Amino acid sequence: MELSNKSSKVKMIASGIIPFAFLVIMIAYIFGPGSDLLDLGIPLPEITMEKVDFVDSEIQVTVRNTGPMPVEVAMADINDRIQPAAVEPDRYLDRYETALVRIPFEWNEAEPYIIGITVEDGTRFEKEIEAAAPALEPTLELAVFFAIIGTYVGIIPVMIGLLWLPFIKKIKKSKYHFFLALTAGLLLFLGIDSIEEAIQVSDESLADSFNGTLLIATITILSFLGLHYTGEKLIKKSETSRLTKPVAIALMIAIGIGLHNFGEGLAIGAAVGLGSIAFSTFLIVGFALHNTTEGIAIASPMSREKTVIWKLAAMGMIAGAPAIFGAWVGGFVYSPFSSVIFLSIGAGAIFQVIMTILKWIRVEGDKNLSSAAVVSGFAIGMLIMYATSILV
Amino acid sequence: MVASRSGIMMVLIVAMVAISAIFFVFPEGINAQKEEKTFVTHSGGVVKTTGEILDPLYTSATVEFDPMEFLRDFNYGRVTQLSDGTTVREFTIIANDDEIMEVSPGIFYNVWTFNGTVPGPTIRATEGDIVRVKFINNGEKEHTIHFHGIHPAGMDGVFEPVGGNGGQFVYEFESGPVGVHPYHCHVMPLEEHIVHGLYGVFIVDPKEERPPADEMVMVLNGLDTDFDTENNFYAANTIPFYYQHHPIQINTDELIRVYVVNMVEFDPINNFHLHGNLYKYYPTGTDIVPSFYTDMITLSQTERGIMEFEYEYPGKYLFHAHKVEFSEKGWVGIFMVHENKNAVESEGYGT
Ligand SMILES: [Cu+2]
Numbered sequence: 001m002e003l004s005n006k007s008s009k010v011k012m013i014a015s016g017i018i019p020f021a022f023l024v025i026m027i028a029y030i031f032g033p034g035s036d037l038l039d040l041g042i043p044l045p046e047i048t049m050e051k052v053d054f055v056d057s058e059i060q061v062t063v064r065n066t067g068p069m070p071v072e073v074a075m076a077d078i079n080d081r082i083q084p085a086a087v088e089p090d091r092y093l094d095r096y097e098t099a100l101v102r103i104p105f106e107w108n109e110a111e112p113y114i115i116g117i118t119v120e121d122g123t124r125f126e127k128e129i130e131a132a133a134p135a136l137e138p139t140l141e142l143a144v145f146f147a148i149i150g151t152y153v154g155i156i157p158v159m160i161g162l163l164w165l166p167f168i169k170k171i172k173k174s175k176y177h178f179f180l181a182l183t184a185g186l187l188l189f190l191g192i193d194s195i196e197e198a199i200q201v202s203d204e205s206l207a208d209s210f211n212g213t214l215l216i217a218t219i220t221i222l223s224f225l226g227l228h229y230t231g232e233k234l235i236k237k238s239e240t241s242r243l244t245k246p247v248a249i250a251l252m253i254a255i256g257i258g259l260h261n262f263g264e265g266l267a268i269g270a271a272v273g274l275g276s277i278a279f280s281t282f283l284i285v286g287f288a289l290h291n292t293t294e295g296i297a298i299a300s301p302m303s304r305e306k307t308v309i310w311k312l313a314a315m316g317m318i319a320g321a322p323a324i325f326g327a328w329v330g331g332f333v334y335s336p337f338s339s340v341i342f343l344s345i346g347a348g349a350i351f352q353v354i355m356t357i358l359k360w361i362r363v364e365g366d367k368n369l370s371s372a373a374v375v376s377g378f379a380i381g382m383l384i385m386y387a388t389s390i391l392v
Numbered sequence: 393m394v395a396s397r398s399g400i401m402m403v404l405i406v407a408m409v410a411i412s413a414i415f416f417v418f419p420e421g422i423n424a425q426k427e428e429k430t431f432v433t434h435s436g437g438v439v440k441t442t443g444e445i446l447d448p449l450y451t452s453a454t455v456e457f458d459p460m461e462f463l464r465d466f467n468y469g470r471v472t473q474l475s476d477g478t479t480v481r482e483f484t485i486i487a488n489d490d491e492i493m494e495v496s497p498g499i500f501y502n503v504w505t506f507n508g509t510v511p512g513p514t515i516r517a518t519e520g521d522i523v524r525v526k527f528i529n530n531g532e533k534e535h536t537i538h539f540h541g542i543h544p545a546g547m548d549g550v551f552e553p554v555g556g557n558g559g560q561f562v563y564e565f566e567s568g569p570v571g572v573h574p575y576h577c578h579v580m581p582l583e584e585h586i587v588h589g590l591y592g593v594f595i596v597d598p599k600e601e602r603p604p605a606d607e608m609v610m611v612l613n614g615l616d617t618d619f620d621t622e623n624n625f626y627a628a629n630t631i632p633f634y635y636q637h638h639p640i641q642i643n644t645d646e647l648i649r650v651y652v653v654n655m656v657e658f659d660p661i662n663n664f665h666l667h668g669n670l671y672k673y674y675p676t677g678t679d680i681v682p683s684f685y686t687d688m689i690t691l692s693q694t695e696r697g698i699m700e701f702e703y704e705y706p707g708k709y710l711f712h713a714h715k716v717e718f719s720e721k722g723w724v725g726i727f728m729v730h731e732n733k734n735a736v737e738s739e740g741y742g743t
Contacts, residue, residue: 058439074498075446081720082632084431088443091498101446104439122501122617124624 045071045119047093049127050205050336052115053135054107060135061101061115061127065093066210076103077116077124107132136272138332146269146327149284153268154261154323157288159316161295168296168303176303177361178373183297184357185381187256190294191350193389194263195220198343205336216344223348227256231356245360249301250315252356256349257294257319263346264291265326266339272331294319297353301360446498456493457509459629460638463608466595467513469523480522481567483515487577487590489531489556496625496632496722501617504531504577504588510630511611511655512575512592517567519596525563529554535585536561538578539594540694542568550578570598571677572609572651574694587616587657589630595651598680605647605700608640612662612691612713612723613655621658625722626713632722639726644706646732650699651677654691662723663690664699665714671701688714703729 046067053060059078065071071093076085085103093099101117109132116126136142168179195216202212231252268284298315330339358369366374430438431445469481489504506512517523529535533556538549543565546552554561577590593609613630614623625632642648650671656662665688672682673689677698689697703709709727712719 072498073446075496077721081717082722084445084447086431086439086441086443086445088441091444091446100443102439102441102443118499118617118624120498120500122495122499122615122624124618 043068045069045121045123047071047073047117047119047125048206049115049117049125050098052127052129054129054132055135057104057106059103059105059107059113059115059132061103061117062098063093063101063117064098065095068095070094072120073099073101073117074120075118076101077118078103078105078107079114080116109133136331142331143328146265146272146331147324149268150265150321150324150327153264153284153288153327154291155316155320157291158257158295158298158320159313161292161297162299162312162316164296165299165303165312168299173365174371174373176300177364177366177371178377179296179300179303180357180361180364181369181374181377182381182384183253183300183377184354185378185383186294186385187253187297187350187354187357187381188378189382189385189389190260191347191354193385194260194343194347194350197263197267198340198347201336201343202340206340210337212340216340216347219341219344220348220351223259223345224352225348227252227349227352228355231352246301246303247311249356249360250298251318253298253301253353254315254318256346256353257297258322259342259349260346261291261294261320262322262326262329263339263343265323265328266330266342267326268323269327269330269332270339272327291320291323297357301357457630459627459631459634460640462509462511462514462629463610463640464606465514466516466607466609468516474522478520478522479518480524481515481517482524482526483513484526484528485512485537485592486528487531487535487554489533489535489588495615495617495630499617501615502588504535504585504590506537506590506592510589510591511613512590514593514595514609514651515575516595516597519568519570519599521567523563523565523567527554527561527563529556529559532556534559534579535577535590536579537563537575539563539565539575540573541565541594541596548578553579567596569678570596571674572596572653572696572698573676574653574655574696576655583621583657586655587614589613591655593651593653595677602649603647605649606642607649607651609651609653611653611655612664614657614659614718616658623656623658623721626656626662626718627722628725633724635725639708639728641728641730642703643730643732643734644703646702648699648701648703648727651696652689652691652699653696654694656718657693659715659718661690661692661715662718663688663714665712666699666701667710668705668707669701669703669709671699674698674700703727705729706731 044067046065047063048066049061049063051062053062061076063073073087073091073093076083083103083105085101088100088102090099103115107113111132113129113132114126115129116124118124168176171179198216199213202210202216206212234248234252237248295316298319302312302315326342329342361369361374369375428440428442429445430440431447432438467483469483472480472482474480485506486508487504487506488508489502491503491505491508492500493503493510495501495503503510515523515525525537527537534553535556536549536552536554539547543563547563547565549563552561573594573596575592575594577585579585591611591613593611595609610628611630612626612628614627615625615630615632616622617624627633628635652664654662667687670685670687673684673686674680674682675695675697677696682700689699691697706729709729710724711727712724
């Protein structure tokens with residue numbers, strides 16, 4: 001008996017290992033040295049110019065080797081005219097390695113430039129800068145400026161949105177559901193908007209080898225799952241603590257929106273840093289308008305609560321203040337990679353918030369989410385956002 | 393408060409992702425201090441760097457093809473005489489299409505060559521000589537040699553493609569007319585064969601020799617190293633900026649004769665501007681009387697001519713395309729004019 005028990009254990013282990021061994025052999029066969037099965041053509045060098053800084057009498061370009069093989073940076077040009085330059089630390093770039101190309105050049109403010117880098121096989125890569133602007137130095141003055149912009153974009157609009165609270169408080173259950181669904185609609189639009197923004201940044205400044213769209217999908221889903229897990233815990237705890245369910249949900253919404261606003265701050269900071277003044281103004285106005293609706297999103301669940309003003313203010317800060325941090329990061333340490341990451345995290349957070357709201361509506365009574373109030377609320381939420389996006 | 397603890401957790405996670413992202417983006421922030429070098433820019437600015445210098449202008453690189461040697465290298469062929477006294481000049485030209493050449497410091501390009509160089513050899517005959525060119529194609533593709541000039545139909549190098557891997561053909565014709573002519577491969581797609589470098593210069597001297605001079609040949613060409621049908625480099629004799637950091641040494645009061653051939657593709661025109669001087673210009677070199685006295689000529693594809701000038705004052709003189717884009721991408725050079733010790737009379741300025 002004991003023997004057969006032992007042998008069945010061995011069998012079990014073997015049955016676990018054997019397929020694994022086959023897997024290893026197969027992978028070795030496909031990717032291993034001497035294998036030409038995957039020789040699917042000629043690898044081409046590829047570099048990405050991730051960042052261009054205009055400093056005193058010099059243009060500095062951060063290049064990254066984003067191709068499948070090592071490259072050598074051979075030459076730099078400005079507007080297709082060859083310029084002597086320096087490359088630090090050296091011209092040899094392994095996969096994903098970066099170098100700083102310093103091109104001495106008396107550039108003129110607000111003029112467009114095309115920066116070209118040629119690698120050893122003669123391939124030239126270029127990046128267009130719409131308007132040259134001096135690289136931002138992290139001065140206290142500028143930090144304060146970003147903080148003020150972040151306040152205008154993040155905190156104040158959210159607070160204004162929260163002012164709808166007394167109104168939402170007075171309405172009946174079905175209308176209340178309408179407002180919750182409206183919130184979900186607003187947020188869904190915002191989530192899609194974040195993803196679109198992330199895809200745009202990745203298309204413009206991130207190399208193909210990062211698989212931008214898949215990176216965005218992965219980070220979005222990971223942040224969704226992470227927040228979903230944490231959020232559920234939070235709501236569960238709310239049953240045994242002083243924290244009530246509506247407050248817990250509102251807090252989740254505030255955190256999700258905060259992450260999203262961080263992304264918005266990032267976009268504004270980067271736009272200022274890259275010198276696109278018109279674009280940054282557009283972003284500031286657009287985000288400020290959008291974010292008023294974010295206040296409504298927080299107000300809706302809170303309306304079933306005895307509201308304490310400081311709680312509300314804290315929610316507003318959690319949702320709005322990250323715009324300030326975003327502007328700092330975007331303006332001072334911008335990189336397209338981190339920008340894509342933050343926007344994706346924001347999108348995941350928003351989708352998680354939508355799910356929380358929908359669950360809340362179901363708990364409140366509308367099991368199928370099919371009442372006229374919910375459906376129309378959702379639709380109108382999307383429409384409002386679409387309309388404001390056209391207006392600004 | 394439990395809620396805020398979870399909230400703080402979330403903020404921490406996000407912060408960690410953010411910090412790792414920033415490290416991923418700026419990995420070289422941890423580099424050790426290295427030795428500093430300096431280099432001087434066009435405008436005289438001094439730049440200090442711990443890295444490497446990328447400079448097609450000031451770095452003297454060892455080039456496989458030496459434009460200085462090509463400049464004054466004229467190939468007269470193996471000379472024999474027919475029974476009626478006619479001179480026969482025999483040349484061998486071998487085509488290849490697999491060589492990789494460093495065309496500018498650090499930049500490697502697949503050149504297609506006649507006798508291993510771009511441009512191919514400058515061959516030279518006197519009007520009326522029999523020119524016999526034994527052509528061997530060691531490339532992988534079909535190639536030919538199409539000579540500009542006057543010759544029978546079967547010698548035109550258009551309808552007689554020569555197969556690769558050792559294919560042969562003998563071009564034979566009476567040289568003429570007098571002047572400077574290009575020769576090039578004429579296999580379709582034609583542009584591809586020309587821009588890869590299959591061209592050279594064929595000079596037909598008049599029976600009554602031109603006056604003695606310091607003669608040179610300049611083929612104005614361009615290189616499209618990334619195959620987007622736009623030139624990445626321009627040059628006189630292939631290597632960008634070469635004659636700028638290796639100036640051409642000439643003497644005052646000595647006749648300089650430059651055979652100029654424009655082989656630039658993709659761009660409709662090229663031009664040649666000389667500093668501190670004017671030259672007599674003989675379009676195509678077919679006439680003995682110059683057509684222009686100028687410091688600027690404009691050349692379309694395969695337009696060519698002979699320039700003659702003398703410098704009175706010693707010093708450094710630029711010559712370049714006045715289509716500035718071309719000169720800033722390599723088609724620029726310097727004549728370093730020295731006081732002519734042998735000159736019988738040289739008068740200084742104001743004397
Ligand atoms: Cu050919």
